[in-house]
Amino acid sequence: MRRRLATPRTGGLLALAVVIAVLPAFLPNNFYFDVMILVGLNAIVCIGLNLLVGYAGQISLGHAGFFGLGAYSSAILTSTYDWPPIAALLAGAAGVGLLAFAVARPIMKLRGHYLAMGTLGLGIIISIILTQEVDLTGGPDGMPVYGFSILGWEPSGVLVWYWIVGGLLLLTVWLALNIVESPVGRALRAVHGSEAAAQTMGVDVVHYKVLVFVVSAVLASIAGSVFVHYIGFVTPSEAGFIHSIELITMVVLGGLASIYGAVVGAAILTTLPQLLTFLHDYEMLGFGAIMMGVMIFLPRGLVPTTARLLRDRTR
Amino acid sequence: MREIYGRAVTGVLSALAVLCVGAGGAPAAEPIKIGSFLAVTGGASFLGDPEKKTLEMYVARINEAGGVAGRPIELTLYDSGTDAKKAASFVKRLIEDDKVDIILGGTTTGETMAVVPLVERAGIPFISFAGAGVIVEPVKKWVFKTPHTDGLAVRKIYEDIRANGHSKVALFAGSGGFDKSCRKNAHELAGKYQIEIVADETHGKGDTDMTPQLTKIKNTDGVQAFLYCGFGADAVVAAKNYRQLGLALPHYQSHGSASKRFVAGTGEASEGMRLPAAALLVAKQLPDSHPQKKLALQFEADYEAKYNEPISTFGGHAYDGLMIAIGAIERAGSTDPEKVRAEIEKTTNYIGVDGIYNMSPEDHLGLDTNSFVMVEIRDGDWQLIE
Numbered sequence: 001m002r003r004r005l006a007t008p009r010t011g012g013l014l015a016l017a018v019v020i021a022v023l024p025a026f027l028p029n030n031f032y033f034d035v036m037i038l039v040g041l042n043a044i045v046c047i048g049l050n051l052l053v054g055y056a057g058q059i060s061l062g063h064a065g066f067f068g069l070g071a072y073s074s075a076i077l078t079s080t081y082d083w084p085p086i087a088a089l090l091a092g093a094a095g096v097g098l099l100a101f102a103v104a105r106p107i108m109k110l111r112g113h114y115l116a117m118g119t120l121g122l123g124i125i126i127s128i129i130l131t132q133e134v135d136l137t138g139g140p141d142g143m144p145v146y147g148f149s150i151l152g153w154e155p156s157g158v159l160v161w162y163w164i165v166g167g168l169l170l171l172t173v174w175l176a177l178n179i180v181e182s183p184v185g186r187a188l189r190a191v192h193g194s195e196a197a198a199q200t201m202g203v204d205v206v207h208y209k210v211l212v213f214v215v216s217a218v219l220a221s222i223a224g225s226v227f228v229h230y231i232g233f234v235t236p237s238e239a240g241f242i243h244s245i246e247l248i249t250m251v252v253l254g255g256l257a258s259i260y261g262a263v264v265g266a267a268i269l270t271t272l273p274q275l276l277t278f279l280h281d282y283e284m285l286g287f288g289a290i291m292m293g294v295m296i297f298l299p300r301g302l303v304p305t306t307a308r309l310l311r312d313r314t315r
Numbered sequence: 316m317r318e319i320y321g322r323a324v325t326g327v328l329s330a331l332a333v334l335c336v337g338a339g340g341a342p343a344a345e346p347i348k349i350g351s352f353l354a355v356t357g358g359a360s361f362l363g364d365p366e367k368k369t370l371e372m373y374v375a376r377i378n379e380a381g382g383v384a385g386r387p388i389e390l391t392l393y394d395s396g397t398d399a400k401k402a403a404s405f406v407k408r409l410i411e412d413d414k415v416d417i418i419l420g421g422t423t424t425g426e427t428m429a430v431v432p433l434v435e436r437a438g439i440p441f442i443s444f445a446g447a448g449v450i451v452e453p454v455k456k457w458v459f460k461t462p463h464t465d466g467l468a469v470r471k472i473y474e475d476i477r478a479n480g481h482s483k484v485a486l487f488a489g490s491g492g493f494d495k496s497c498r499k500n501a502h503e504l505a506g507k508y509q510i511e512i513v514a515d516e517t518h519g520k521g522d523t524d525m526t527p528q529l530t531k532i533k534n535t536d537g538v539q540a541f542l543y544c545g546f547g548a549d550a551v552v553a554a555k556n557y558r559q560l561g562l563a564l565p566h567y568q569s570h571g572s573a574s575k576r577f578v579a580g581t582g583e584a585s586e587g588m589r590l591p592a593a594a595l596l597v598a599k600q601l602p603d604s605h606p607q608k609k610l611a612l613q614f615e616a617d618y619e620a621k622y623n624e625p626i627s628t629f630g631g632h633a634y635d636g637l638m639i640a641i642g643a644i645e646r647a648g649s650t651d652p653e654k655v656r657a658e659i660e661k662t663t664n665y666i667g668v669d670g671i672y673n674m675s676p677e678d679h680l681g682l683d684t685n686s687f688v689m690v691e692i693r694d695g696d697w698q699l700i701e
Contacts, residue, residue, distance in 0.1 A: 031411035034404065100485055132519060134495055140401060141425045141492030233429040235399040274408070285358065
């Protein structure tokens with residue numbers, strides 16, 4: 001029993017569920033709920049991205065593009081075409097999945113810097129389209145989005161949104177842990193280690209790369225859809241290059257190849273700008289110093305390094 | 316025994332609490348909380364930075380002079396980094412956590428529009444420093460703004476074109492929100508000023524060569540004046556290409572180009588260009604009878620003395636926003652949101668840096684074309700046109 005609780009799959013998931021359940025008692029007002037909701041949504045995207053980057057060893061510098069596509073699918077389909085929000089969300093996720101599937105084969109043939117360039121290009125193309133198609137997307141100034149509704153029920157108030165996002169986060173973590181600990185996860189790690197060796201062992205390298213790319217893109221798209229309904233407004237900066245870099249930074253900071261690392265990284269990078277406002281003009285300086293400190297002293301990321309330290313001590 | 320002791324302590328504590336509440340109830344010490352979010356960093360920092368400096372300077376001055384009706388001002392200012400998502404997050408913080416009485420700021424139209432639903436829901440007066448007309452058209456109950464709109468600029472330019480006896484205009488616009496809005500206004504207002512748009516070209520954001528579109532305009536018959544809708548680097552490219560093609564028609568741009576950076580970037584190419592601008596830009600050239608002259612000169616002197624850098628018209632948006640807010644709070648005699656909102660709406664004949672404001676329930680900007688002066692770029696400097 002104790003042993004089972006110490007595994008990330010049961011113990012970790014349970015701990016996360018407890019944190020999500022208990023947290024509202026410590027949040028003094030709606031603003032803190034708002035920050036936590038953004039943490040949850042960023043964490044969902046980062047978990048998907050970490051499957052791709054941390055486990056399969058494939059970089060993506062265009063993930064905000066998928067987030068933005070999900071966001072704009074929901075925005076446009078519900079506002080302009082009067083679709084039910086849940087249908088728009090699913091259509092957006094399916095569309096993004098198809099797009100990711102279509103581009104995955106050519107893009108996943110690339111390696112290293114070329115792969116980074118390929119995904120970077122894809123993200124920038126999406127961002128340009130969203131900025132330039134003014135009649136459809138409202139252009140650089142963005143467009144307003146109506147609230148969410150499922151079968152006539154409309155979530156209102158931050159507490160309801162908190163539970164929705166918290167539930168989605170738990171579901172995503174559970175899904176990701178299952179992928180990681182299944183044959184698919186082992187295949188992904190084999191691909192990360194050495195593609196040639198994986199292939200010799202009978203792993204269909206291309207298949208698994210495409211699969212994980214599509215899964216991470218769909219997760220980003222769903223998070224984007226939920227995000228716009230919660231915020232009520234969307235601008236092309238959601239799909240921009242800077243946002244892609246932010247997402248990658250969260251993953252690297254929290255720890256590559258660590259599901260909880262993605263959650264921790266998202267939590268820190270989302271709350272840090274709010275915590276550092278007391279520094280006023282030196283906010284960016286403080287932000288940079290913290291990032292550098294973590295990268296120098298904890299090069300494998302926060303969660304894997306801390307986990308290793310704890311393990312060494314208990315041994 | 317222990318119980319009696321406990322009761323005694325409780326009694327003393329509650330007595331103290333009553334005393335504290337009594338002392339805290341005096342209204343004199345309670346600060347007026349002004350919240351602000353500005354694009355101090357990021358793409359619009361050239362707008363947000365002077366706005367922040369202006370707000371900080373004047374809040375400090377007002378507090379030194381004893382505050383507003385004996386109450387000091389407490390300014391809470393966040394840097395939105397020119398990001399609408401961050402802006403929305405900070406506005407939630409201002410409303411929920413800092414519990415501010417009024418919100419000033421929102422450097423760009425995107426940031427402003429992202430927070431409009433939030434302030435409308437919370438019922439807090441909000442004065443934006445962003446340009447586009449959509450912010451106050453249609454009128455939103457709690458939202459006001461101080462800068463001139465693109466529509467006002469187009470009106471002023473059309474007045475000048477007509478005054479020079481021209482009517483056939485070639486229009487060239489970028490793809491940004493301001494650019495599009497300006498182009499739309501140019502089309503809608505053309506009829507009213509008996510202007511005919513004979514050529515209408517657009518370019519993408521960040522284009523580095525616009526000669527194809529300008530060549531088309533050059534080859535269009537009967538063009539009498541050229542109007543460009545846009546600002547920033549695109550406006551510089553447009554002006555340079557225009558000059559390279561040897562076009563000699565009267566060249567008009569919007570107030571978005573009314574900065575020394577634009578003049579420096581275009582150099583020779585902007586000579587003779589005309590644009591509508593706030594009186595602040597040519598304060599020294601204004602006739603002494605001009606109602607804004609004294610204030611504009613004072614603002615220019617204050618700003619340049621404190622920060623040792625030339626003024627831009629953008630700091631003026633922040634100055635006017637702050638003064639309109641303070642005027643409303645003084646008249647309302649409290650910081651009750653509904654009363655302050657009603658008083659902002661009643662702002663009449665307020666002489667500001669950007670113009671003379673007359674707000675009403677139908678007009679949450681309160682400026683007309685008289686708030687602009689027409690300037691021409693001569694020898695790399697602004698020249699007021701009568």
